[in-house]
Amino acid sequence: MRLRVEFTxxxxxxxxxxxxxxxxxxxIETAPLDVVEVGPFGNTVEGASDAVLAVLDDVLRRTLAAGATRVSVQLNVVREAGE
Structure with a gap:
């Protein structure tokens, strides 16, 4: 399964x-992902579900420790051809 996560x-x-x-x-720039988009107000990553979920866990833990008071997340399953 592939996942796409957008977060701010x-x-x-x-x-x-x-x-x-x-x-x-x-x-996210050092993670083993297929797609990484860094924006001024949000970021998007895409890849295999295990990799994306591991990165999301790391992002949540580390950004909260670095002073984030809110992290907004949108997670989508990416349908591949034939699914």
Whole structure:
């Protein structure tokens, strides 16, 4: 199964990226995923379910430890051809 996760960490800081946003970026950019998109207000990752869920766990734990007060997550199953 493939999964796509979009997530945003808060609070926002428009002047410079907060520590929790930098931590999230570092986690997803080094993860074994097929798709990684980093945006100014959110990030998207896609890959095999085990890899995505492991990265999501790491993102949640590390961003909260780095000062995030809210993490919004949307998780979708990606249907592949023939499913």
């Amino acid at each position: 960490t808060e609070p926002f800081d428009l002047d410079e990226p907060p520590a929790h946003a930098s931590v999230a970026r570092a986690v």
